[in-house]
Structures are given as C-alpha cells and as structure tokens.
Amino acid sequence: MCKNPLEEQKEVERLNVTAIEPKFKHPTIFKYFDALKAGESFIIENDHDPKPLYYELIAERGDIFTWEYLQKGPELYEVQIAKNTVNETAGTISEKDIQKAEMLKAKGVQFACSSDKKVEAGKAPIYDYDKWELDFLTDYIVNTHHRYIKDNAENLNDLAIKVAEHHGDNHPELNRVSTIMYHFLQDLLDNTVREEEVLFPVIKQIVAKTRNTETETTYKIGSIEEPIKVLLKDHEIAGVDLSFFRKLTNDYTLPADACSSYEFLFKKMQEFESDLQTHIDLENNILFPKAIQLDAELAKLN
Template sequence: METILTLDVTKIEPRFKHPQIFEKFDDLNPNEAFIIHNDHDPKPLYYQLIGERGHVFTWEYLANGPEIWEVKIGKIDANQPQETIGEMVVKDYRKAQVFKKLGIDFCCGGKKTLAEVCDKKGIDVEVVKAQLSEINDIEQANALPFDSWDLGFLSDYIENTHHQYVKENIPFILELANKVARVHGDRHPELIKVAYIFNRIAHDLSLHLEKEEKILFPHVKALASAAKNKTKFIEAPFGSVSNPTQIMEVEHEHAGEDLAEIRELTQNYLLPQDACTSYTILFKKLQEFENDLFNHVHLENNILFPKAIRLEKDLSV
C-alpha cells in the first residue's frame, strides 16, 4: 500500500506554512498526494491554491475538527482530463436538474468530476449515472444556446438577466429576512442566523457585481470585439483575464457556501406550523434566489470564464 507523506504544519512557523505547502504541492507528480495536519480548518489555503495554481488539485478532508484537521491534497494529471460536472451541464442543461435534486453543486463545484463529488457526498456514482442516462433518452427541448453565443452578448445577457435579478431582489429579501427574524426569532432562533448570513450575501454580491460590470465584463467584451474585428488586443492593467476570473470564482464559492448554510439551517426551507405569510414568502424567495444564482454562476464559471481565457490565449499567439 502506498505511503502518503503527512506534513504537520503545526510545527512550522506561521509565515512559512503556506510557502512550504505550495513547495510540497509543486514537487508532486501527477496523481500523487500528500496530507496536511493542522490545528484549525485550512480552508483559506484552498482558496489560495485556486487563486495561484488554478483547479489542478483535489482536496479531501480526512479529519474535520474540532481539534485536528487533516486534508489530503492531490495533483490532477492534466494529460488525462476528465469531464467535469460543469462541462456536463454545458453540453446538456437538463442534467442540472438531476444534480440539483441530489444536492450536487454544478456551478461553484462545477470544476469537479462526478466521481470526486459522489465520493465526497457519499452518493453511489452509478445511481447518479443512471439518472443522467435517463435524461439522454429524452428528447431535448429548445434550450438557449449559451455555449455558442458571442462572449460580449453572453456578458450582456448575464448582466441584464441575472445581475438585474440580484439587484432587484436583494432589498426585498433583506427586508423580509430581518422582519421575520425580529418577529419569529425567539421561537425559531435559526432565523436570526439566516438574516445575518443573507445580509452578508447581499453585501458581498453587491460588490461582486460591481467588479464584474466595471472591470471583468468590459475586458471580456474587448476580447470578443478584437477577435470579431481582427484588431489588436491591448492587455488590461490586471494582466491575464484568468486573474480576475479566479477571484470571481472564489467569491462565487463563498456565496454558494452561504446559501448552502441557509438551506441547512432551514432544513431545506421546511416551514413550521406557525409560519406567517412573510415567513412563507421569505423561504420561497430564498429558494428562488438560490436557483437563480446556480444558473448565474454556471454561465460564468463553466462557459464565460473558460472561453474568455481560451480566447485571450488565441489572440496572444
């Protein structure tokens, strides 16, 4: 049986922890792994790895607190690409419904393979494959051809459809969440946490949309215009388009985790018997908001961002 090295980062001086972990990761061969042993959740490292190395690693919790955390980090073999969940949904959007029903994140977690996600969630991968296969046997309806759209047009669609939805609905949901927490929080204390989390989502997403609309999307549109008109492309001050897209993906993941926590706190939006009208509307709006964000992030993470990165590389040749 293969022995996997364990790196005890509790014995490393704080300022040297992440550099040593990165050095160890860079020394791995494809399909090799090592384990980090820590006294707190190393989740910030996960986001730093995404930001600096991209989605080229696996991340598996072996111990998850409260005193000891151990994570197995593996290096993906780039020469043996496997279809990701996001790529599956790009090819056939109906598969998103299967993933949603099973609690599988096809947007923020869309870079993972089906096997990786099923292993992490304890789901029989063959059962999921069977359900996906049933979708293949059904004639596909006329869905919008997002994957074939010009990137400038897709950016405008996302902004005018999903960004606009977020902007219009955040104030209403905030008002409902705060009101319901104030009225029902004594009997249902989880509502206080729900209101707190959604306030954080509202703040973070508002800043996120502004960065996309003022920085990232104009850059993507410039790329698309240069390709269409065969004109010279001028590099942006932030360098490669992969720099802001990696940041956006990390922020997408934060929002997805927050909404997943709300779903867990509310037991999948299960209404109690004493729920008033505002309580009922809040849960319906939160579910609607989550569904829209899933579709929104899918279009960006799985279609817009990777195609923009590829287009930039093509223009640089």
C-alpha cells in the same frame, strides 16, 4: 432651413414605467409608440436601463425610431423615443443593433426586463448559451441575472429581518439567516460591480480583438485569468452561503407556526438560489473558460 418636427411638438408626453404592472409594461409602451405621428415622441421613465425594450422595438417595428437617453441612472433612466418622419432615411439604428435584435428574436429570448418577469424556482429558460458570442452573453448576464440580484436584494434582506423579528424567539436560526443574509447579498452586489466594471469590459475587448486584430485594448493580453480567479472565489463563497441557508432552514421546511411572511421568505430564498445557481453556472462553465481560451489565443499571436 426646415424645422425639426420634434422641436415643433409642444409637449412631450411622459410615461412612468415603474407605475405599470410588469406584464403590461412593454405592451403599454408599444401602444404609446404606435399612437405617435411621424416626428412625434414620448419619454419613458424607469428605475433601470430599459435596453431590452430597445431591441424589442427594433425586432417588432424595425428602423423607424430614434432612441435617446436623457438621463442614464443610477436611480432614474429617462429615454426619449421618437417616430421617424417619412422623409427621414433609414439608418438611425446601427446595423449591429438590428442584427442583434434579430438574433435575440430568433433565439426566443424574452425582451421583458428581468425585473418584470416572474421566475419560477428551479425553472430557468432553456437556451443554447454555449453558442452565444461572449459579448452578447455578458450583456445577457447583466440584464438578466445581475438585474435580478439588484432588484431583489433589498427586499429579501428586509424580509429576512422582519421574519426574524417576529419568529426569532421560537426559531433562533432565523436570526442567523437574517445576519448572514445581509453579508451574502452585499458580497453578491460587490461581485456584480467587479464583473460589470472590470471583467466584462475586458471580455468585450477580447471579443473585439478576436474579430479584428487591429482593435486596441487597454488591458494586458494574457492576463484575464487572474481576475477570473477572484470572481470564482466569490462564487465559491456564495455557494457555501446557499448551502448554509439550506442547513439552517432544514431545506426550507416551514414550521407549524409559520405565518405568510415566513412562507414568503422561504419561497423568495429558493427563487433567489435558483437564479443565482443558473447565473454562476453560466459564468463558471461557459463565460469564464471561453474568455480564458480566447485571451490565451490572442497572447499567442503577440
């Protein structure tokens, strides 16, 4: 019996992605991959799911690697990436994933993880979201906007507390910002859980059922509008909080005695607002209405 070349590799090198400057993360990983000989592998360690990298590898290198999760969160993700041997046949990557990677590249989607990119306040990528399949759109929201919330919530809350402690006596509105900020962020994190664990899996079932009527579903067809109403209420409350932050801060106007942390807090709050508004708009105006429509169409067939 022939030995698996991966078994013969004595030491598998590890790459801690979190220690690399964001703009160099993917280039460094590609450098490691390109240096592999056929049958060799290395392991990447990250603090979130590096799935965007998976699609970038497919798009840029093709079906010449294997991707194996050794640990899948919640705090640590470990993925072993191996380069195929010359006698291995193609097909280690599913045709569905290859097509998805090609579509991502054609649409100009940046493969960098959302936590790696710098978001400019008021400027969002321009994509024709309305043409995207709903299952793809849910993945995009999770990997871009949900990840943004998770990556920034704790730091933003800590920053609000810090600035309030230093400037709260002269600017008491900061104490209210700090208090509201905690509840605002916690509500958003709870919202992402409800979407990722409840609604988005149902939407994916709807899409699958629409493509193939023989597909089994675990939810009651025709019932998706009810959980969406709950999430719309979440978005409404978030919008009220954003407006209140602007009212408290006089539209983020800095006082004369503002320090660098004070200035940074306002900058991050505006950045967070911009991303959240794009996030909510995608769901309220595209994802949710289309999901309700597809669900209603399925209900008519039953």
